[in-house]
Amino acid sequence: MSSAGLVDTDARVIACSREDEDIFRIELEAPRIASACRPGQFAMLEPSPGAFPVSRRPLTFSSCDPEAGSVTFLFDVVGAGTSILSRSAEGDPVRILGPLGRGWETSPGRWLMVAGGLGIAGFPFLLSTADEAVVMAGTRTGRGTSCCPPGTVLATEDGSVGVRGLVTGLLEDVEWDSFDSIAVCGPSAMMRAVVASAPPRVLGRIQVSMESRMGCGWGVCGGCPVPSSRGGFMSCCKDGPVFRACDVDWERIS
Amino acid sequence: MNPVTEGLPDSFWGIPVPGPVALASGTCGFGLELDAMGLLADVALVFSKAVTPEPRDGNAPPRIHDTGYGLLNSIGLANPGLDRVLSEVLPAAAGLSRPLVLNVACESVSAFGSTVAALEAGGSHAGYEVNVSCPNVEAGGMAFGVDPAAVASVTRAVRRETRRPITVKLTPNGGDMVSAAKAAEDSGADAVTVCNTFLGMKLDWRTGRPALARGAGGYSSPALLPLVVARVWQVGRAVRIPVIASGGVWEPGDVLELLAAGASLVQVGTGLLRRPSLPSELAAGIRDLLCGT
Ligand SMILES: Cc1cc2nc3c(=O)[nH]c(=O)nc-3n(C[C@H](O)[C@H](O)[C@H](O)COP(=O)(O)OP(=O)(O)OC[C@H]3O[C@@H](n4cnc5c(N)ncnc54)[C@H](O)[C@@H]3O)c2cc1C
Numbered sequence A: 001m002s003s004a005g006l007v008d009t010d011a012r013v014i015a016c017s018r019e020d021e022d023i024f025r026i027e028l029e030a031p032r033i034a035s036a037c038r039p040g041q042f043a044m045l046e047p048s049p050g051a052f053p054v055s056r057r058p059l060t061f062s063s064c065d066p067e068a069g070s071v072t073f074l075f076d077v078v079g080a081g082t083s084i085l086s087r088s089a090e091g092d093p094v095r096i097l098g099p100l101g102r103g104w105e106t107s108p109g110r111w112l113m114v115a116g117g118l119g120i121a122g123f124p125f126l127l128s129t130a131d132e133a134v135v136m137a138g139t140r141t142g143r144g145t146s147c148c149p150p151g152t153v154l155a156t157e158d159g160s161v162g163v164r165g166l167v168t169g170l171l172e173d174v175e176w177d178s179f180d181s182i183a184v185c186g187p188s189a190m191m192r193a194v195v196a197s198a199p200p201r202v203l204g205r206i207q208v209s210m211e212s213r214m215g216c217g218w219g220v221c222g223g224c225p226v227p228s229s230r231g232g233f234m235s236c237c238k239d240g241p242v243f244r245a246c247d248v249d250w251e252r253i254s
Numbered sequence B: 001m002n003p004v005t006e007g008l009p010d011s012f013w014g015i016p017v018p019g020p021v022a023l024a025s026g027t028c029g030f031g032l033e034l035d036a037m038g039l040l041a042d043v044a045l046v047f048s049k050a051v052t053p054e055p056r057d058g059n060a061p062p063r064i065h066d067t068g069y070g071l072l073n074s075i076g077l078a079n080p081g082l083d084r085v086l087s088e089v090l091p092a093a094a095g096l097s098r099p100l101v102l103n104v105a106c107e108s109v110s111a112f113g114s115t116v117a118a119l120e121a122g123g124s125h126a127g128y129e130v131n132v133s134c135p136n137v138e139a140g141g142m143a144f145g146v147d148p149a150a151v152a153s154v155t156r157a158v159r160r161e162t163r164r165p166i167t168v169k170l171t172p173n174g175g176d177m178v179s180a181a182k183a184a185e186d187s188g189a190d191a192v193t194v195c196n197t198f199l200g201m202k203l204d205w206r207t208g209r210p211a212l213a214r215g216a217g218g219y220s221s222p223a224l225l226p227l228v229v230a231r232v233w234q235v236g237r238a239v240r241i242p243v244i245a246s247g248g249v250w251e252p253g254d255v256l257e258l259l260a261a262g263a264s265l266v267q268v269g270t271g272l273l274r275r276p277s278l279p280s281e282l283a284a285g286i287r288d289l290l291c292g293t
C-alpha cells in the first residue's frame, strides 16, 4: 500500500545487534520508507507475524540511508513486543508501516539537542540535517551511552560516565540564546524539567518529541492523546510526535 | 443455508458491496485516512467513530493497553461532536469511495432522537449504527444495551427520525443479547451488530494499579472470535433482520466462520488498527479459501 509516502510493507532484517544491556539496534531494508522518512518521524513495527502481540510497536527512525534503502532503529527491550523484535535475525521479514507523524521542523542554524535515556535514539538522524549542534544526554547509569553520537556531553545519576547528576544540571551553563533550535526527547518528567529550566524568551524555539501509547499510529483509534495548552488533547501520532513545547500542557502530563 | 457455500453477499441493505468485510466503529475514523491511502476498494461499509451530541476530549491517558492476547481501550468516545461533524466531517466524507454508516452514541433516549434528526439534515451517509453498548461512558451507554425495553425505546426514537437503515450495536456485557436483538427488530431496526467490546481490565499485581487510567475498558482482539461466533449464532436464529458480526476477525477463515454462524456482514476493528491493508488481505484470502473448497 502507498499514498503520500506512507508504506505498509514486509521489510527484511539486514542486521539486529545488541548495543548495550537490553538495548538493540535493528536495520531494515525498506527502500520506499528510507526514501520518504524525515527526522523525528516514526514507524509501527509488527513484532511477530502471528496474532501475538495484537498491536504494532512505535519506534523512531534513528538513521536512514536512502541510497542503501535501509532504515535503522535503536530500542530498549521493555516488554513482550520489543523482546520478540530483539530476537530478529538477518533475512527475517518485519512488517513495517511508515513513515508516520510530524517530525522535527528542521531549519538551518545551530541546534541544541537534549536527550534523556533512549530519547537519544532519533538524534543521529536529526544531527545529519543540522549545520552545527551540541548534543547533551542524561541517563541513570552509564547504560546506553555507547549509543550517543560522538562528542555528546554526558550526565549520569551514578556518576559512572560524564558529569554526576541529571541532564538539567548540564543546562545550567547553557547560553540558550546561542541556539536557533532546541530539540528535547526523553521521559516526560525530564522534558518538563528541561522546558521549565529554559528562559521564557527561548520557549518558542523548543521542540519536544512526545510518547503516548499507540493503538494504530496512523490517526484513527484516538488512543494517543497529548494534552494541549489550548485545552483538550492533540494526537501524538498525527499532530506529533514532535510538538512545539509551548503547545503542550505540561501540567496535565503525568 | 450456509452463506459461505451459497456464495458471498453482493449487496447489503440494497447497497452493492464488494464482499462481506466492513470496518468497525472507532477503528477507522470516518474512513478518510484509508480512502486517501486507496484502501477502501474491498470494504463493504465504513462504520464511523461514535458521534456524540457534544464534542468529547475523551478519557485521560493511558487509553490503550495491549495485553499481548488482546487490546484494552478506554478512548471515551473522543470525537468532534455533532456540530463539527455536520459542518466539517460530513462534507469531507461526501466524496468517500465507499458508503459511510454513522455510529451514534448518546446518554438519553431523547438525545438519540435529536442527534439523528440533526444528522439527517446533512451528509450522504448510508445509515446509522446505534451504539447502545459502549462500556466507556459512565452515565449512559451500557445501561441501554443490557435492558431490552431501553433498546426498544432508543430504536424507536431513532426510527422516528430517519428512513435510512439502522443497525443497533449490542453489548455482550450483561443482559440477554437475544432479547435485546428481538427488541431492536420489533422496534424497527434493519440489522443488529453483534457485538461491542467485552469489559476487561489489566492490573499490575505489584501496585494494584490498572493499566488504563480509567480502570476497566473494552477488550477486543482475535481472542473474542469464539465468543462472537456463539452470539452471532444465537442472535441469528432469533431474528429475521441481518446480523452484522463484530469482534475477533484476524484471518480470512474468521470472516467465513462468522458468515457460517449467520452473519451477513463482518466488521474488522483491532486487526485494522494493526494492518490498514487488512480488508484487501482478507478479500484476497477469502477468494483463495473459497477456490480451494
Ligand atoms: C512515537 C514513539 C516513538 C518511540 N520510539 C522509540 C525508540 O526509538 N526506541 C525505544 O526504545 N522506544 C521507543 N518508543 C517506546 C516504545 O514504543 C515502547 O517501549 C514499546 O512500544 C514497548 O513495547 P513492548 O511490547 O516491548 O512493551 P509492552 O509489553 O507493550 O509494555 C511494557 C511496558 O513498557 C511501557 N510502555 C509500553 N509502550 C509504551 C509507550 N508507547 N510509551 C512509553 N512506555 C511504554 C509500559 O510501562 C509497559 O508497561 C517510542 C514510542 C513512541 C510513542
Ligand SMILES: Cc1cc2nc3c(=O)[nH]c(=O)nc-3n(C[C@H](O)[C@H](O)[C@H](O)COP(=O)(O)O)c2cc1C
Residues within 6 Å of the ligand: A215, A221, A223, B024, B025, B026, B027, B049, B050, B071, B073, B075, B077, B103, B131, B134, B169, B195, B196, B197, B218, B219, B220, B221, B222, B224, B246, B247, B248, B249, B267, B268, B269, B270, B271
Ligand atoms: C480503539 C477502539 C475504539 C472503539 N470505538 C468504538 C466506538 O466509538 N463505537 C463503537 O460502537 N465501537 C467502538 N469500538 C468497538 C469496535 O467497533 C468493535 O466492535 C470491537 O473492537 C470488536 O471488534 P475487533 O475484535 O475486530 O476489534 C472500538 C474499538 C476499539 C479497539
Ligand code: FES
Residues within 6 Å of the ligand: A213, A214, A215, A216, A217, A218, A219, A220, A221, A222, A223, A224, A235, A236, A237, A238
Ligand atoms: S495511535 Fe491511534 S490515533 Fe494515534
